[in-house]
Amino acid sequence: MFNAIAEPQRRRILALLLTGERAATEIADTLALAASPTSKHLRVLREVGLVRVREQGRQRYYALDAHGLREVHEWTGGFARFWSESFDRLEEYVRELQQTKGGDADG
Template structure:
């Protein structure tokens, strides 16, 4: 089965580690592509390509200020990912609850010895 294009949805777009790095940097606020490229050690055209993909799936917005384009995080695009990951919360919570019970039982056993 052929893999979906990276611009088809947020899941495919964030499969690329450098795009996740860009999103992480944009959490702090808007940045021009040159800053992002320098921070991530990539060329400006490569950073622009990643930003285009992120913009097309709704994870990044762009705002023009004079001749400069500032890119910012649009977290609304992360909603499908949040919803999907949230479906595993019960698994994680249950796992932590079981771990807590195990640790409590282990402490009790050690105190009894």
């Protein structure tokens, strides 16, 4: 799954699908991709469970599969906590610096 989203065009496709289901041809047109590479990217995303496909006539419609994104969300959540804690420490450090500067200016 992580290899699938490492590819920039696939991330663009996922971002486009955030707004809702799209036909494969619409995805290709919107992202200015040829049909063949678009099809390959969509196949990879479908195989790893990040998108689902619905066929209507000769057209295929793709949508995000939220269940497939759970693993990515859980993994990145640990990094979000790390950055949040890091920013909290930075904020405390800046406050300490401001207090020290304020104390020097007064004395």
